[in-house]
Amino acid sequence: MDWKQIYQDRTVEAREAVGMIQSRDEIFLGHAAAEPRYLVRKLLERKDELQGVRLVQGLNIGDAPYAAPEYEGHFIVETFFAANGNRECLQAGRGALLPMHFYAQPRAIREGKVGCDVAMISCTLPDEAGYVNMGLSCDQTRVIVEKAKLTIAQVNERMPYVCGDTMIHVSEIDRFVHYDEEPYQIPLLNRDDPVAEQIGYNISTLIRDGDTIQMGQGTIPNAILKFLTDKKDLGIHTEVFSDNVLPLIKSGVINGAAKTLHNRKIVATFIQGTRDLYDFVDHNNMIRLFPVDYTNSVGIISKNDNMVAICSALQVDLMGQVNADYMGSTVFSGVGGQLDYMRGAEEAKNGRPIIALPSTAKKGTVSRIVAQFEAGTPVTASRHEVHYIVTEYGVAEIFGLTLRERARALIDIAHPDFREQLEREFDDSLRKAGMKNGFTIV
Numbered sequence: 001m002d003w004k005q006i007y008q009d010r011t012v013e014a015r016e017a018v019g020m021i022q023s024r025d026e027i028f029l030g031h032a033a034a035e036p037r038y039l040v041r042k043l044l045e046r047k048d049e050l051q052g053v054r055l056v057q058g059l060n061i062g063d064a065p066y067a068a069p070e071y072e073g074h075f076i077v078e079t080f081f082a083a084n085g086n087r088e089c090l091q092a093g094r095g096a097l098l099p100m101h102f103y104a105q106p107r108a109i110r111e112g113k114v115g116c117d118v119a120m121i122s123c124t125l126p127d128e129a130g131y132v133n134m135g136l137s138c139d140q141t142r143v144i145v146e147k148a149k150l151t152i153a154q155v156n157e158r159m160p161y162v163c164g165d166t167m168i169h170v171s172e173i174d175r176f177v178h179y180d181e182e183p184y185q186i187p188l189l190n191r192d193d194p195v196a197e198q199i200g201y202n203i204s205t206l207i208r209d210g211d212t213i214q215m216g217q218g219t220i221p222n223a224i225l226k227f228l229t230d231k232k233d234l235g236i237h238t239e240v241f242s243d244n245v246l247p248l249i250k251s252g253v254i255n256g257a258a259k260t261l262h263n264r265k266i267v268a269t270f271i272q273g274t275r276d277l278y279d280f281v282d283h284n285n286m287i288r289l290f291p292v293d294y295t296n297s298v299g300i301i302s303k304n305d306n307m308v309a310i311c312s313a314l315q316v317d318l319m320g321q322v323n324a325d326y327m328g329s330t331v332f333s334g335v336g337g338q339l340d341y342m343r344g345a346e347e348a349k350n351g352r353p354i355i356a357l358p359s360t361a362k363k364g365t366v367s368r369i370v371a372q373f374e375a376g377t378p379v380t381a382s383r384h385e386v387h388y389i390v391t392e393y394g395v396a397e398i399f400g401l402t403l404r405e406r407a408r409a410l411i412d413i414a415h416p417d418f419r420e421q422l423e424r425e426f427d428d429s430l431r432k433a434g435m436k437n438g439f440t441i442v
Contacts, residue, residue: 003130007170014042017152017175021046026054026115028144032061032240033186033272034122034137036154038179040066043120047074054078056098056114058105058139059336060085061272062184067095080105081334082325090331102239102269102337103296106143119148122183123168124159131167135159136183136278138166138289139239139269150174158182160282162271164289186217186273188243193219195358198392200224203310206352206388206395207231210258212304214238214341217272220312220356228253235259237304239296239337241268241287243277249286261303262288269295296337301344307351309341313380314357315368316389318407318426320398322355322381329376342385352388355381359391359415367418369410371425389413 018039021027027043029035035057044065055066056078064085066075069092077086077095080102089095100108108114121141123132132153134141145151145168152175170176200223207213207228212235215221222244228234229248235256236245248254249266256264269292271281281287294300301307314332315323325333345351357368369391373379387399389410396409411422 003126003170007126007130007176010170010174011176011178014039014177014179017177018043018046020150020152020175021050021053021118023050024052024054025117026056027118027120028109028116028140028148029055029057030121030141031058031137031139032270033183034135034141034159034270035060035062035184036120036122036152036156037062037184038181039120039152039154039177044071044075047071050074052076054115056116058102059083059334061186064089069094079334081336082331083333087332097331097334099335101296101335101340102139103293103298103340106140106291106293109140109143109147116144116147117149119144119151121145121151121153122156122159123153123173124161125155125157126170130170132170132173133159133161134166134168134289135162136271138162138164139292142168142291145172152177154179156180156183160278162281162289163283163285163287165291165294166289182275183278184272185275186242188274189217189219189222193223195392196220196223197226199356199358199390201227202390202392202395203354203356204228206354207234207308208306209233211235211306211308212237212259213308213310214301214345215244215310216240216312217242217244218312221310224310233258235304236266236268237261237295237301237307238267239269239292239341241266241271241281243273246277246280256286258306260305261300267295292337296340298340298344298347301341302347302351305349307345307348309345309351309353311338311342311353311355312357313355313368314361315370315373315377316355316357316410317373318369318371318410318422319403320383320386320389320406320410321373321379322386323373323377324380326378328374335380339381339385342381346385346387353386354388354390355386356390359393359413360418364415364417367414367422369414369418369422371422371429
């Protein structure tokens, strides 16, 4: 059958499309900025008809209306990453966290470890060959379309066309619903933060001409960029592509000329940011999206010589262990692709895995560098895979150091108000272990 006839026959009103969803179905939502907002709203209108519908998602950057208390029992949020919209839902027990490396999520879906009865995605209008474009989210889109018994696509003319492995034939999608609206956006961070700026400067001292960089969003990634304007031939291989690097692309600092994999291309698995970013990536052949089990594969990341992975943390202990996703025993975020890129950079030729964090929290009253984690705090990155820790007080290169040497290096970049306390706590831990006190072996 001609693709145009297939498309016409499968194009319906939203009410009809979401009316096919049944109680206790597991629905996988398009990721981040590609969440089909209109379809979600129409699904929520069926609240009283549905019980125990599981909504599986990655990072949510929107308002997550389904996470509100009034939907309890009707919709259950299951997510790989807690964010502002769904964090309270998870902490209150109305939802659940799915701990998993980002790169492994497609495998979990293929193998049925994470259910996917229904896929709800966003896409562009079909092209002349009958293919729609995934738009801003490639990561898991193909696998959920392949796995789902029912795929519903919101066709949105405001969704940019993004190059890469991003095309789906209309015959693979069961229902199309036309509705144009702005994808979710994240505003630019313009706030001056002297702590973040100092951390950004410290990180910039580790970046060399020709490096390939992975970084996320936030005040620290933004602060790094202003210190890279004198660099040459930088590249990007990352999981999320956002506005913060646009000035360096437009100035030619980021051109990918030295990349050993996907030369002169910016590689990512999803995109989120402002409308200006979405206009920039639209039909831009420099930007390439690939599935997350490719972009976040340790073997693929490590093919980028001079790979620099810049990741954030909530806490680091004196052994070099990293906590990036919990406040004590309370979920705060998720692991995302942190370990994918830490390990990929570690294996890359001249690679540098970096953990960055402010030295304190709660207006300077709490040290983020601690002697030991609070009981119940999970470890995100083990002491064996951490190379560089950066705060506003400097860089601690702990790879190759003994535990005593690591403790000394980390205390040196802790906030000065907490250094004596950390030394005492370190001495106490040695004494309890039956070891001699202090930082030298005598």
